Amino acid sequence: MATVNDVVVKIATVNGTGSASANGLLMKSIFRMGIPVVGKNYFPSNIQGLPTWYEIRVTGDGYQSRSDRVDIMVAMNAQTYASDLADVSSGGWLLYDSTWPRHKLLDRDDVTILGVPLSRMCNESFDGARARILMKNIAYVGVVAALLDIDLQIITTLLEETFSDKQHLVDSNMQAIRLGYDYASENFVCPLPSKVEAMDGTADHIVIDGNTAAGLGCMYAGATVGAWYPITPSTSLMDSFRSFCQQYRVDKETGERTYCIIQAEDELAAIGMVLGAAWNGARSFTPTSGPGISLMSEFIGFAYYAEIPAVIFNVQRTGPSTGMPTRTQQSDILSCAYASHGDTRQVLLFPKDPSECFEMAQSAFDYAERLQTPVIVMSDLDIGMNDWMVPDFEFDENKVRDRGKVLTAEQLEEMEKFHRYLDVDGDGIPYRTLPGVHPKGSYFTRGSGHTRYGAYTEDSAAYQDVVDRLLVKWETARTMLPDAQIEVSKFNKAGLLTIGSGHGACIEARDRLAAQEINLNYCRVRAFPFSEAVQEFIEQHEVVYVVEQNRDAQLRSLMLLDIGAEPSKLVSLLHYNGMPLNAGFVVDKVLEEVAKGRAA
Amino acid sequence: MSYIGKPKVAHPKMPRNDLGLTARDYEGTVSTLCAGCGHDSVTAAIVQAVFELNIEPHMLAKMSGIGCSSKTPAYFVSGAHGFNSVHGRMPSVTTGANAANRELMYIGVSGDGDSLSIGAGQFVHAIRRNLNMCYIIENNGVYGLTKGQFSASADIGSMPKKGEANQQEPIDPVSTALALGATYIARSFSGDKEQLVPLIQGALLHDGFSLVDIISPCVTFNDHEGSTKSYAHTRQFYHHVIDADYIAPAEEIKAAYEKGSAMAVELHGGSKIALRKVDDQYDSTSRASAFKYLRERFNAGEITTGLLYMDDSRQEMHDLMGNTKTPMCQLPLETLNPGADELKKILNRYR
Numbered sequence: 001m002a003t004v005n006d007v008v009v010k011i012a013t014v015n016g017t018g019s020a021s022a023n024g025l026l027m028k029s030i031f032r033m034g035i036p037v038v039g040k041n042y043f044p045s046n047i048q049g050l051p052t053w054y055e056i057r058v059t060g061d062g063y064q065s066r067s068d069r070v071d072i073m074v075a076m077n078a079q080t081y082a083s084d085l086a087d088v089s090s091g092g093w094l095l096y097d098s099t100w101p102r103h104k105l106l107d108r109d110d111v112t113i114l115g116v117p118l119s120r121m122c123n124e125s126f127d128g129a130r131a132r133i134l135m136k137n138i139a140y141v142g143v144v145a146a147l148l149d150i151d152l153q154i155i156t157t158l159l160e161e162t163f164s165d166k167q168h169l170v171d172s173n174m175q176a177i178r179l180g181y182d183y184a185s186e187n188f189v190c191p192l193p194s195k196v197e198a199m200d201g202t203a204d205h206i207v208i209d210g211n212t213a214a215g216l217g218c219m220y221a222g223a224t225v226g227a228w229y230p231i232t233p234s235t236s237l238m239d240s241f242r243s244f245c246q247q248y249r250v251d252k253e254t255g256e257r258t259y260c261i262i263q264a265e266d267e268l269a270a271i272g273m274v275l276g277a278a279w280n281g282a283r284s285f286t287p288t289s290g291p292g293i294s295l296m297s298e299f300i301g302f303a304y305y306a307e308i309p310a311v312i313f314n315v316q317r318t319g320p321s322t323g324m325p326t327r328t329q330q331s332d333i334l335s336c337a338y339a340s341h342g343d344t345r346q347v348l349l350f351p352k353d354p355s356e357c358f359e360m361a362q363s364a365f366d367y368a369e370r371l372q373t374p375v376i377v378m379s380d381l382d383i384g385m386n387d388w389m390v391p392d393f394e395f396d397e398n399k400v401r402d403r404g405k406v407l408t409a410e411q412l413e414e415m416e417k418f419h420r421y422l423d424v425d426g427d428g429i430p431y432r433t434l435p436g437v438h439p440k441g442s443y444f445t446r447g448s449g450h451t452r453y454g455a456y457t458e459d460s461a462a463y464q465d466v467v468d469r470l471l472v473k474w475e476t477a478r479t480m481l482p483d484a485q486i487e488v489s490k491f492n493k494a495g496l497l498t499i500g501s502g503h504g505a506c507i508e509a510r511d512r513l514a515a516q517e518i519n520l521n522y523c524r525v526r527a528f529p530f531s532e533a534v535q536e537f538i539e540q541h542e543v544v545y546v547v548e549q550n551r552d553a554q555l556r557s558l559m560l561l562d563i564g565a566e567p568s569k570l571v572s573l574l575h576y577n578g579m580p581l582n583a584g585f586v587v588d589k590v591l592e593e594v595a596k597g598r599a600a
Numbered sequence: 601m602s603y604i605g606k607p608k609v610a611h612p613k614m615p616r617n618d619l620g621l622t623a624r625d626y627e628g629t630v631s632t633l634c635a636g637c638g639h640d641s642v643t644a645a646i647v648q649a650v651f652e653l654n655i656e657p658h659m660l661a662k663m664s665g666i667g668c669s670s671k672t673p674a675y676f677v678s679g680a681h682g683f684n685s686v687h688g689r690m691p692s693v694t695t696g697a698n699a700a701n702r703e704l705m706y707i708g709v710s711g712d713g714d715s716l717s718i719g720a721g722q723f724v725h726a727i728r729r730n731l732n733m734c735y736i737i738e739n740n741g742v743y744g745l746t747k748g749q750f751s752a753s754a755d756i757g758s759m760p761k762k763g764e765a766n767q768q769e770p771i772d773p774v775s776t777a778l779a780l781g782a783t784y785i786a787r788s789f790s791g792d793k794e795q796l797v798p799l800i801q802g803a804l805l806h807d808g809f810s811l812v813d814i815i816s817p818c819v820t821f822n823d824h825e826g827s828t829k830s831y832a833h834t835r836q837f838y839h840h841v842i843d844a845d846y847i848a849p850a851e852e853i854k855a856a857y858e859k860g861s862a863m864a865v866e867l868h869g870g871s872k873i874a875l876r877k878v879d880d881q882y883d884s885t886s887r888a889s890a891f892k893y894l895r896e897r898f899n900a901g902e903i904t905t906g907l908l909y910m911d912d913s914r915q916e917m918h919d920l921m922g923n924t925k926t927p928m929c930q931l932p933l934e935t936l937n938p939g940a941d942e943l944k945k946i947l948n949r950y951r
Contacts, residue, residue: 032951206950216946222933225699227692244946248938256924258931260699264692265725272685272692272722273699279683281929282700298686392947395940401933434929435681435697436704439658444674444682456674 215240217361301340
């Protein structure tokens, strides 16, 4: 097996040992060599002591999903050694700490075992238990650098940037890297046949996770109130918003803040705060995950009916119930689309990667304020917490953000009377006022039955008038939201359709299938309600393979409900084991269907 | 909840406040609560309190949850903004509303079910944040809309209309607030407007969380013999320890108080509240002694009322956070991001 810039390194460690920084260093150094990379972190719901893996896929072709192979396994965790060895693809390599003897049974004929006495070398070179553990992790970076031919100068530069004012840390880290690098160079044939070579594939790109990007997007969107209750995997979104606000939203002279972050007592309170703030005209948001959505549902229905903007980030994790909090899934589609009791429908946005997290974090506020309804940004753990290589974010300073139909004091002054829920423009969206702006703007917000004039009612016709008008608004939403990404050739009879983080694997699967003469058109849905283009896409094809990351085909069900799609055309390819989707899964499943005689 | 508007006809000689408004201008729609409900008296007290404070109606935000009490914001100050939210969640909505606009005056009306059962979590956390609001609990010990179940404030031994006496410890909002460090704690009775109005006025003007727990009997389900939240029981065991008078900014404290018995405390905007001790034993500045006193009187079967505790030294939520004085909702969006060039610098951290 000899490849250039097409290699997968998986590192098995114990969480809480500082391996995250070592792995980040390794990934960044490859990125700095101009080579596209994908980083995936598989971690336990635990603070310290349990197995954790980090997978670096070097992909000169620039694919965005995880790979289905492991070329080099860095087996630093004795607990998982046997299964880690089993994971290595045939012809691959396994690197282990040879300080202690390893049972002879744990070998494979088709895997080259590389032993490096990492602990012994670090114990001889460093003092203190903590430093020795940390440096052992840095030392394997050195070994991998030698094996793959990673530029040591780049690693040095990265360390200098990380420890800018602490030269002794740069020196000790470089010493550990050297230990590993030199040992590998002296004892193995370096580089391996699978190696890296500098290229020009990462210009104008960054490596970032979706939660950081979304937090940055909220700051750029002008969000001022963020209320939240900590929950994996959404927590780092508020951490990101906070850190950007600390930098850019604190008055240099007075020290006064132009942001208000409230850690709520629970998710019920978090969404209540968001609604209170939005009712008063502030851009407000809450990040959460599945269990939080369940708790917020009553208020989400309230906001739908009382027509209050709200931005909710649902960084989805594996359900049901507590499920697997540190694994990914797209299994809240239905519970979000119809969150709350009664007839409700919620607007959903589906970002595909951190780049769209940044964009949609901003546009979500525009849609929420324009439509006067909650908007749920359906991210997931794979997008939110993993490192993605994405094009540089852009921000248009001249774009005027949409604050929706909010009456000014002057407009109210000239009005005879203001009616909160009157459909003046025929688009189903009424006008709203903000408290304190003008005496004529006062009205009573309620989740109980109300008339188009905003008054309480138990009158059947007056009640129905309002809920029917909400359907008009729903159709307006359908025309406004981000349209699907569609790639169509008229020669193809079958299509591949997905959402969110399924994108990367589906793009790669299409290429692989095309190499086998199976050509599929493509549709990536970006919002609910679904656009006409999505409906047309389904109608145009004999079969549409719907790829989603849940057991119950929730996206497919939603298409039957929202646009009356023909059920027999929609064939589900369901991936729901908690790991990010990979192209191999999609390829295999499509091939299975084709073998059964389905169109391709 | 009523949707019958009241005619806004005022007698030409009706007194007008500094804004030129009469008390009629601070009323709402016609109440749909039972005739004789304590809550309607509280509504009347709120109308008088707000009228006398010269509050611009549209600068008042009326917040509530669900229940008989939570309906009442429709019955006062129709020119104010109202937010009738979901059961037990008024505090969180008010927290967010206040976070967005600290210039409005917030009055939350809740009940014992709304605040001490379903909304207990939100009630205690609003106190913990020292949210700047007036939080009224119309406390009748019973669920009215669902027809007479005990609430968490029902006293041990109190009899329901039908069935067995309550055996569980009551949750007392006043001692709960005291334990949690609320900065303005009052208790009164819907039937004592003279005591109640200044307590609400002080609560509205206090910078921080103000609790006014008001025994407000339910005439339909909890006003019978054997109930400890009936009109008759409350009148019999009602005990003033410390009363309050509201003093407008321009007024001086009149010398009507006995020497040493009055203490003036500054409120928002230069007005004051004068505390009148009815019981010399009571110290409204010490949490520990207030707590002891309240428990002793409670054990003796008495209902202690008045401005029971006040602490004007603690900062309210925004000031604790160091937030701008400008309401967040009034900050222009374009001033809230550092621009495209700065974004490029930020992105350089991720290369």
